[in-house]
Amino acid sequence: MTIDDITEAFALLDDWEERYRYVIEIGRSLPELRPDQRNEDNRVKGCASNVWLVTHVGDGANPILTFEGESDAHIVKGLVAVTLAFYSGKHAVDIVGQDAFELFRQLGFEQHLTPQRSNGVRSMIDRIRRDARRAVSADQAVLKD
Structure with missing residues (x-):
């Protein structure tokens, strides 16, 4: 599912009860993480619920990042x-x-x-962007050698 699919679906849904159901449904479509991926290193700090995020970094000067994630809350x-x-x-x-x-x-x-969930979303976004900065920095460090 793309972000465009999600925004288009949101535009068609009139009330927030329907939108929440949709959000829960797309969450169910996420593949489950392996048990060994649900570890403290992958846990997103700052989330009230357990959230795990796995970052995969591609090769090259500007690598493509892919992510896997999961939470124990719908x-x-x-x-x-x-x-x-x-x-x-x-x-x-x-x-x-x-x-x-x-x-x-x-x-x-x-x-x-809720403010608590908003803070959790912010923590997840910050973590993803931090991982991306590390991927760029790591690549630039290799280029300097």
């Missing part, structure tokens, strides 16, 4: 799915320059998420 797992649809498969430099929280605002989540 709505949060859907928020993970939305976030991954926004970032996964993009070049590291592009990820660094994009803040998915703006997308969440445009979709109306800012008014419909």
